[in-house]
Amino acid sequence: MPLSSLARRSFVLSLATLGMAALPSPLRALRSLRPRGPHPTPRPGIDASRVLPASELLGVHVLLAFNAVRGIPQVVDGIRCHCGCADAEGFYSLLSCYEGHGMAQYCEICQGEGLLARRLHDAGKSLDEIRAAIDVRFG
Amino acid sequence: MRAVRLGLLSVALAGVADAQIRASERAHVMQTVDGTTITVDYSRPRARGRDSLFGKQVPFGEVWTPGANRATTLAVSRDVTVDGHPVKAGKYSVWIVMAPGDWELVLDADTTLFHTQGPRARDGQVRFMVHKETRPFVETLTWSFPEVRSTGTQLLLHWATTAVPLDVRVQPTQVLAVDPALGRRVEGRYEIQFVPPPAPPPDSAGAATPPGPPADSSGAAPPPQPPVTTFEIRQRGERLGVVITPPFFEGMGDMVLVRRTDEWFQLAEVDADGLKDVWDELTLEFAFKDGKATGFEVRTKKDEMIARGTLTGR
Numbered sequence: 136m137p138l139s140s141l142a143r144r145s146f147v148l149s150l151a152t153l154g155m156a157a158l159p160s161p162l163r164a165l166r167s168l169r170p171r172g173p174h175p176t177p178r179p180g181i182d183a184s185r186v187l188p189a190s191e192l193l194g195v196h197v198l199l200a201f202n203a204v205r206g207i208p209q210v211v212d213g214i215r216c217h218c219g220c221a222d223a224e225g226f227y228s229l230l231s232c233y234e235g236h237g238m239a240q241y242c243e244i245c246q247g248e249g250l251l252a253r254r255l256h257d258a259g260k261s262l263d264e265i266r267a268a269i270d271v272r273f274g
Numbered sequence: 275m276r277a278v279r280l281g282l283l284s285v286a287l288a289g290v291a292d293a294q295i296r297a298s299e300r301a302h303v304m305q306t307v308d309g310t311t312i313t314v315d316y317s318r319p320r321a322r323g324r325d326s327l328f329g330k331q332v333p334f335g336e337v338w339t340p341g342a343n344r345a346t347t348l349a350v351s352r353d354v355t356v357d358g359h360p361v362k363a364g365k366y367s368v369w370i371v372m373a374p375g376d377w378e379l380v381l382d383a384d385t386t387l388f389h390t391q392g393p394r395a396r397d398g399q400v401r402f403m404v405h406k407e408t409r410p411f412v413e414t415l416t417w418s419f420p421e422v423r424s425t426g427t428q429l430l431l432h433w434a435t436t437a438v439p440l441d442v443r444v445q446p447t448q449v450l451a452v453d454p455a456l457g458r459r460v461e462g463r464y465e466i467q468f469v470p471p472p473a474p475p476p477d478s479a480g481a482a483t484p485p486g487p488p489a490d491s492s493g494a495a496p497p498p499q500p501p502v503t504t505f506e507i508r509q510r511g512e513r514l515g516v517v518i519t520p521p522f523f524e525g526m527g528d529m530v531l532v533r534r535t536d537e538w539f540q541l542a543e544v545d546a547d548g549l550k551d552v553w554d555e556l557t558l559e560f561a562f563k564d565g566k567a568t569g570f571e572v573r574t575k576k577d578e579m580i581a582r583g584t585l586t587g588r
Binding site for chain 1: 534535538557574575576577578
């Protein structure tokens with residue numbers, strides 16, 4: 136790998152560690168493998184009752200993402216997760232990543248989508264605008 | 275005794291059944307370019323001292339698969355062009371119509387053919403003439419990707435002293451050009467402020483995080499401040515260039531901003547061929563007032579803001 140590419144990776148990783156744990160390397164590889172598909176329709180009456188509670192999370196570093204999603208289940212249920220789990224059995228939407236075993240704890244794409252969705256929702260963006268932003272950032 | 279020998283023989287044969295030596299061993303080469311994957315699966319015949327491979331071992335007039343045994347296949351994950359000819363995403367068997375002069379390359383949708391089943395001309399095939407070159411001798415038929423660019427790759431067939439280079443171009447996922455009207459909205463000089471990491475949470479006993487070191491009252495000079503980082507963003511022709519001072523690292527190439535939306539941009543390095551490397555781990559989210567940018571936030575894929583750019587001059 137050329138020196139400049141190695142240096143760039145080191146720089147980006149060092150920037151990222153200013154505010155978070157180091158970026159994982161699979162992000163770029165995952166993006167090329169992820170299936171693409173439409174965003175789901177939010178299910179009527181969906182709520183956050185199945186989102187993994189804070190007491191069962193493996194670490195506080197994911198608390199922010201889970202709390203963000205917990206506040207807007209009806210929005211998150213209308214968003215497709217770009218990490219590849221969207222086609223897994225039992226997964227309906229990005230909300231599914233935060234339910235059950237809470238696989239979003241281990242996936243920075245799930246976390247990033249949840250946090251971005253919450254930020255844009257709080258800024259008054261519509262579901263379609265949020266979907267478009269997520270497709271740009273993670274698609 | 276004979277039964278024992280037969281038993282030993284069957285055990286030995288079972289062990290080697292998966293490890294047969296073939297005259298033309300299988301091979302698989304793959305190259306990704308800007309998200310498009312190009313894959314060739316083939317068997318690799320050897321020259322084995324045979325001369326005049328083309329025209330003799332592989333007679334003129336034959337529809338030959340550049341490989342052996344099962345037909346060589348070419349798969350592309352997205353639409354591409356090969357020597358300027360459109361090839362839709364999919365998998366194809368690869369054939370060459372042998373001739374003393376130029377060869378005709380044929381891509382056929384049937385990927386189950388054996389090397390003796392060269393398909394006739396039929397609908398759905400991609401057919402075009404290819405250029406042959408004379409190159410140093412290569413014993414074993416080889417498909418390779420000797421050259422890779424951000425916009426495509428060279429796919430090379432090479433056996434004995436004959437080579438066929440193919441120019442494969444992919445559909446770009448990123449666009450280098452930025453509408454000048456949009457570029458002028460974000461032009462300016464920005465001072466960058468890196469956002470410090472958040473304070474760690476309290477420990478399990480609920481105790482507050484210990485305070486940092488006490489302020490130095492010895493009268494010693496304060497530690498030197500790091501140099502201020504600035505982004506100078508200017509539209510240069512079709513490109514939205516950005517000069518970062520000081521550079522983030524030694525050897526950092528020319529940088530541009532690549533548009534993702536009218537408010538979101540990403541840093542990218544460019545070279546003589548165009549886009550070299552897009553830093554998609556970070557996104558610059560611009561804020562606007564009266565149609566002009568006032569600053570931006572630098573966010574990671576985890577949507578955490580790690581830096582802020584404030585406009586200090588146009």
